[in-house]
Amino acid sequence: MAFLPSVRRPSGEKQAGEDLFQQLGLDRGAPSDTPPDRLEIESPSIGQDNRPIEPEGRSLFGGNRFKWILFLLFVLYALFARYHEPLLQKMSAYLVVSDEPRQVDLAVINMGSPLDRTLTAADWYRKKRTGLIFVGRPAPRDGEKEFLRRRIPLREERDQILRWLEALGVPSSVCLLDDTYLEDTTAESLTVKRLAIENRHRRIAVITAPLESRRIAKIYGEVFKDTQIEILVIPSPFASRGEEAWWRSSTGREAVMTEYVRLGIAAVTAGR
Numbered sequence: 001m002a003f004l005p006s007v008r009r010p011s012g013e014k015q016a017g018e019d020l021f022q023q024l025g026l027d028r029g030a031p032s033d034t035p036p037d038r039l040e041i042e043s044p045s046i047g048q049d050n051r052p053i054e055p056e057g058r059s060l061f062g063g064n065r066f067k068w069i070l071f072l073l074f075v076l077y078a079l080f081a082r083y084h085e086p087l088l089q090k091m092s093a094y095l096v097v098s099d100e101p102r103q104v105d106l107a108v109i110n111m112g113s114p115l116d117r118t119l120t121a122a123d124w125y126r127k128k129r130t131g132l133i134f135v136g137r138p139a140p141r142d143g144e145k146e147f148l149r150r151r152i153p154l155r156e157e158r159d160q161i162l163r164w165l166e167a168l169g170v171p172s173s174v175c176l177l178d179d180t181y182l183e184d185t186t187a188e189s190l191t192v193k194r195l196a197i198e199n200r201h202r203r204i205a206v207i208t209a210p211l212e213s214r215r216i217a218k219i220y221g222e223v224f225k226d227t228q229i230e231i232l233v234i235p236s237p238f239a240s241r242g243e244e245a246w247w248r249s250s251t252g253r254e255a256v257m258t259e260y261v262r263l264g265i266a267a268v269t270a271g272r
Contacts, residue, residue: 088247092256095263097213099232101129105201106176108134110208110216111188114161116238117207122168124234130205132176134195135161136188139181185216186269189223196229203230210235211255215263222270 107130109117124130137158147154162175178195182188196204208216217233224231246252 085245091260092211092246095212095214095256095259096210096235097217097233098210098235099205101205101234102203102232103128104130104203104205104232105199106130106132106134106192106196106204108188108192108204108206109136109161110206110212111136111138111182111185112209112212113239114157115164116209116236118161118164119168119238120207120234120236122165122170124205124207125170125174132174133165133170134176134178134192135165136182136191137177137179139183185219186223189220192220193223193227193229197227201229203232205232205234207234207236209239211240211259212262215259215266218263218266218270 101124107121107124109121121130121133125133135158137156141157144154158177162172165175166172176195178191180187180191182191192204195201206216206220213233213235217231220231220233246256
């Protein structure tokens with residue numbers, strides 16, 4: 001059998017072969033004089049994903065998402081620790097509405113805690129800001145009828161207020177009374193409206209608690225919106241304004257949160 005004589009390859013072709021090794025990532029341990037056309041290139045295994053490799057998209061926080069979340073939580077906590085008291089104080093201050101005191105035809109002792117409102121009404125009379133005070137008749141309390149049935153003496157809240165006014169120098173002749181039982185502030189405002197129209201009043205002052213003043217202003221404003229009668233809402237200075245760390249006591253928290261619920265109900269009712 002005849003053998004073909006070996007052919008010497010030029011150095012440039014050898015260099016090209018080495019470059020091909022590097023580009024294909026093959027083992028450089030193969031003999032340097034092996035022609036590139038005789039080398040076997042390993043084919044990809046069956047089932048291997050032959051799709052082109054694309055760079056993965058980066059998330060908003062990159063690879064340190066957990067660290068970013070901790071950082072944001074720390075910032076929020078720092079802001080809350082620094083500003084929570086002013087924010088909470090603004091929550092209670094929002095509930096307070098106060099009109100400038102002026103001469104009125106009628107002062108109304110709003111339903112609720114009677115002591116502080118009675119004191120304010122008496123002061124208004126002494127300062128000659130009003131010559132007439134309305135004292136409503138709240139609906140009977142639970143068990144009150146049973147007390148009366150058993151002939152046990154029980155003084156109504158209105159009678160107590162009249163005695164307090166008299167002791168504070170307010171004569172009974174300047175107290176405007178009505179025997180209609182008042183279930184809530186809406187019923188009170190409707191009764192006051194009827195009496196004001198009958199007596200041709202032009203300006204009325206409603207004396208109430210500071211935390212209730214915005215809700216009272218909304219209720220009275222809705223009832224009197226079809227009249228020319230001016231309504232002034234006067235928070236009693238003898239009642240707590242609820243602005244001094246109300247969130248630190250259960251009584252303060254209950255008062256503020258309950259009033260926000262009542263304010264929401266009043267807004268929904270007024271919108272009907």
